[in-house]
Amino acid sequence: MNGGGLDFEKPILELERKISDLRKFSAEEKIDVSEEIKSLQNKLKKIKDEVFCGLSASQRVQIARHPKRPYFMDYADRIFSFFLELHGDRRFSDDKALIGGLAEIDSVKIMAIGHQKGRDTKENLLRNFGCAHPEGYRKALRLMKIAEKMKIPVVSFIDTPGAYPGIGAEERGQAEAIAVNLREMSLVQVPIICVIIGEGGSGGALGIGIGDKILILQNAYYSVISPEGCAAILWKDRAKAKVAAEALRLTAGDLIKIGIVDEIVAEPSGGAHRDAGEAADNLKKALVKNLKELQKIPVSTLVRNRYNKFRKMGAYEGEENGSKNKKSKNQ
Amino acid sequence: MSLFGRKKSPAAQTKKSNIPDGLWIKCKGCNDTLYTKKLDENGKVCPKCGFHYPLRAFERIDITVDKGTFEEINAGLRSIDSLDFFDSKKYEHRIKQAEEKTKMKEAVITGTAQIEKIKIALGVMDFSFMGGSMGSVVGEKITRLIEFAADEDLPVVIFSTSGxxxxxxxxxxxxxxxxxxxxxxxxxxxxxxYISVLADPTTGGTTASFASLGDIIIAEPGALIGFAGPRVIKQTIQQELPSGFQRSEFLLEHGLIDIIVKREDLRKTIASILKFAVK
Incomplete structure (x- = not known):
């Protein structure tokens, strides 16, 4: 990586620099180079399309982790007309890696929760690199319960490498905090939309990931384990992360085929970090559309559908889905 | 006499234990030399130091429920490789290997049984089938078991052990x-x-879902229980972990489980709890 650019982005960045140099030159020397610029821009678009159509799974993971990728609050700034952050789990502390509050999007009132990463070292220490502790998950659930009282939908923004694996996290019941969220979110009596905006790291993502609609940004990923972790365990070699990324079927395109996510939100050409404004516009449109649709559905139907949505997930053979709980004498 | 003096079912007799073959082993707990037959007779618990060795699912069922009351449900479910996953081996191949090794179709057995004449919905995981890992079939069988219990008004008891x-x-x-x-x-x-019983080890997604959601959570002594594995934590924080970290006793101290129960007392304890829950 150099200057925030990924290896496969190099031809794009080079061409962009050329265009900008040419513009500067043209302004300074008062020479018309619009034809040349136009031709370079066409070339740029072509290269961008080529590079980004053929991205491998591990390249998409790189984009999802891009240091300039828009985070939860970058979207909040662009999408919400109102946001009031609410703090703390009322038990231990306020987790800065998983935050939330009251928000308004296109004059719809919602409860927004999401993982928040840091942009630099200092901020990352505060945000713990977007890795939440149990108190983050407990705060998130507390906010969802408020949403239930207010009868406003919940929108969760998922972007975490995973729930934090640390001593304090274990002492305070990381597993229990996530498990309780999975159970309780299945019953929340208001619409829930989850959108994976960057990294969907395993249980840490799922802990705010139970909803009526699961959206994913085009270059985001969602996986049971990080490609590096998977490679270390199954290949005994972290360097095999590229192969693991392919095998895990973690890209948006794969996930929609498997039926884990419902909708892919397009990113601007070159990835969300190339144009946060456009990425936010696309996300806002998708959220508004889904909020409108979900709000038409009676709550009891919504919650039943939510159960059935996750109930169906899985692949196996043997007894038909219909012939449930067939007894066979074993002893 | 077999495990805790209760006669083994034929199924349990044919299942191989996780304890290495041979007449003698060195105990993982106390390093003492142990006669494997003695260990088997003692429910795979070291008679000297009380170290709890893993139990196969059928062995667990055998020492837990009233003799001959276990009826398996959803026995036919089998994993498929829907994602065409392969690392050094194809997933399909790993499933076959696990089936051959364990003589089981998956890492959990579910069904109904009685404990001191109280009917329960019972799930028992087996670590020897791919590390007790939860794929679609484990999830489906556990879910069907819980739904079955909800339909039939039964309490649920699940023994977890899973990576x-x-x-x-x-x-x-x-x-x-x-x-x-x-x-x-x-x-x-x-x-x-719902009573959740945790055996060594129970970690990851299993702990972060049904295993941690018991109304009452029981753990066997010294079991490793946690969200992240100790190796991952050590790598992340770059520090030595405190002694006893993530063991049952640590979880009890931190208020995460209700009670630690020795294997020989588990059946009795579960029965006594069920008598409060079932009228």
Missing amino acids: GARMQESTLSLMQMAKTSAALARLSEKGLF
């Missing part, structure tokens, strides 16, 4: 956490009771 979600099924495995937890929400809504 977590099964990587070879990727997000499909992850979603089993959601599925099983949501089923437990329904069980709770019906006012039905």
